[in-house]
Amino acid sequence: MVILSSVIDNKKSDDVMPTDSTRSVISYRRIIIRFILVISVMVSLNLYASWQGDDVFADSKDTVEKRVRTVSCSDDYVKEREKFPVCVPKWCGRIVMDNIVSKTEAQQLLRMAKAGLGLGGSHGGASILDIHSGALSKGDKFVDVFRTVKDKIHTAIAGAFGISKDSLYLTSPTFFSRMTSKPARTIHDEYWHIHVDKETYGSFHYTSLLYLTTYNQDFTGGRFVFVDKGRNTTVEPKLGRVSFFTSGWENPHFVEKVRSGTRYAITVSFTCDPDKAIGDPTMR
Numbered sequence: 067m068v069i070l071s072s073v074i075d076n077k078k079s080d081d082v083m084p085t086d087s088t089r090s091v092i093s094y095r096r097i098i099i100r101f102i103l104v105i106s107v108m109v110s111l112n113l114y115a116s117w118q119g120d121d122v123f124a125d126s127k128d129t130v131e132k133r134v135r136t137v138s139c140s141d142d143y144v145k146e147r148e149k150f151p152v153c154v155p156k157w158c159g160r161i162v163m164d165n166i167v168s169k170t171e172a173q174q175l176l177r178m179a180k181a182g183l184g185l186g187g188s189h190g191g192a193s194i195l196d197i198h199s200g201a202l203s204k205g206d207k208f209v210d211v212f213r214t215v216k217d218k219i220h221t222a223i224a225g226a227f228g229i230s231k232d233s234l235y236l237t238s239p240t241f242f243s244r245m246t247s248k249p250a251r252t253i254h255d256e257y258w259h260i261h262v263d264k265e266t267y268g269s270f271h272y273t274s275l276l277y278l279t280t281y282n283q284d285f286t287g288g289r290f291v292f293v294d295k296g297r298n299t300t301v302e303p304k305l306g307r308v309s310f311f312t313s314g315w316e317n318p319h320f321v322e323k324v325r326s327g328t329r330y331a332i333t334v335s336f337t338c339d340p341d342k343a344i345g346d347p348t349m350r
């Protein structure tokens with residue numbers, strides 16, 4: 067009886083005064099609970115962001131006169147501002163315009179892209195054809211149509227960014243692209259990686275894309291995505307749509323994998339550096 071009461075007494079005193087080991091178990095539990103809470107909040111925020119989806123900057127069902135999104139410029143241009151003062155972007159951003167290239171011009175370029183890329187191209191999901199390639203420059207109307215379209219884009223970029231057209235030059239690579247859902251054979255087929263054009267291509271200051279096919283009509287997947295903090299921004303390709311942006315770290319981007327159909331586009335690139343300028347394609 068005495069022994070039992072002393073055991074009970076011991077138990078009571080344990081409850082009131084936690085030992086070092088129970089204290090460390092309690093604080094360990096607290097840490098785990100807090101950790102689980104933090105993880106749950108993070109997972110919920112992520113789920114909320116993915117439920118909200120991307121911010122669709124230009125829907126393929128809409129006709130966009132001119133849509134502008136400003137982003138703050140990366141440090142990429144600081145040094146170059148002295149070298150090319152009238153051309154390097156004073157502000158950075160993205161612009162989509164659906165009415166500068168006519169449907170007929172876009173369709174003519176699409177026919178040429180199909181003919182040119184039909185001659186060869188990769189066995190994987192992505193093929194490109196440089197504008198100086200013999201496959202494109204042989205006769206027909208390619209040279210004229212390309213020059214007209216390039217000139218319209220050149221004017222639009224200079225106008226939108228408030229720079230002199232004479233200080234901005236076409237640069238390389240400027241190319242037609244064809245993307246499909248075929249599995250990649252080489253690293254060059256993997257168009258879906260995030261990249262920065264100024265890093266990837268070196269000479270670019272302004273990148274423009276002319277789309278020759280329409281999202282959800284000619285292909286699925288294959289949207290253009292700007293990688294932004296929090297929520298990405300997408301541009302849905304559409305025949306004749308021109309999307310252009312400053313080429314630095316303020317505009318990292320990728321193309322979603324094409325799920326079905328074939329996506330055609332032209333990347334038309336511009337530089338401030340006269341040493342990196344290329345001429346228009348010529349008839350051979």
Ligand SMILES: O=C(O)CCC(=O)C(=O)O
Binds near residue numbers: 263320
């Ligand atoms: O075709 C596109 O939408 C983008 C292609 C691209 O990112 C590039 O040519 O650098």
Ligand SMILES: [Fe+2]
Binds near residue numbers: 263
């Ligand atoms: Fe790019």
